[in-house]
Amino acid sequence: MVRTLAVSDEEVAGMRVGAARRYEPALVLAAGDLPFDYLAAIADQLDRPAVMVPGNHDRDLSGYRQHRGLWTRAGRPCEWPGPAGFENADGRVVDAAGLRIAGLGGCLRYREGPNQWTEAQQSRRAKRLVRAARRAQRRDGRGIDVLLTHAPPRHCGDREDGPHRGFECLHGVVAALAPRYLVHGHIHPYGEPVPDRILGTTRVVNVVGKKVLEV
Secondary structure, eight states: OOOEEESSSOOOOGGGTTTGGGGOOOOOEOOOSOOOHHHHHHHHOOOHHHHHHHHOTOOOOEEEEEEETEEETTTEOOOOSTTTOOEEEBTTTEEEEEEEEEEEEEEEOOOSSSSEHHHHHHHHHHHHHHHHHHHHHHHHSSOEEEEEEOOOBTSSSSSSSSGOOOBHHHHHHHHOOSSSSEEEEOOOOOOOOOEEEEEEEEEEEEEEEEEEEEO
């Protein structure tokens, strides 16, 4: 089991100044819409692998690549604008702390801005992610442990207003990859209890604020 601290959307008091250490996680997952300096502070105090996807209020992180410690965009050296200590899993499969994580950031498009996708756009991104996950599994036999998203699947903890509707295509990703967990943010509980949901064999968890998971 890998103790995982998952965060999203709402800052938790004390997390910038050491409270994250009390959970003793082996891995940090961030599901979007948190200040990058907040995430960097968590990563700095824990010094553990950390993986993120962007939310609809985050800046555009597409196109940035790291190779041997050097960041580039469009083939030119650059500074990484994302949170220090985090790897961006949006549209990618990454291995961290013994887990395999597939990521799809962003939400359903409701206005202009980065990290917003129509259902058709996200469906195309989802198909590419599934292909990448299957290639990785053919190499070493390992499947996906966590599907990390910003928005939830449609009718699985989402809302009916346009900005907070989930993606239909995530149901297909879950069916194809059967991750143990789907970890998402975006849907603020506003004090209401948020039960986990089950899709097939996958547990769907809303981690707005923070949750500690044993994966």
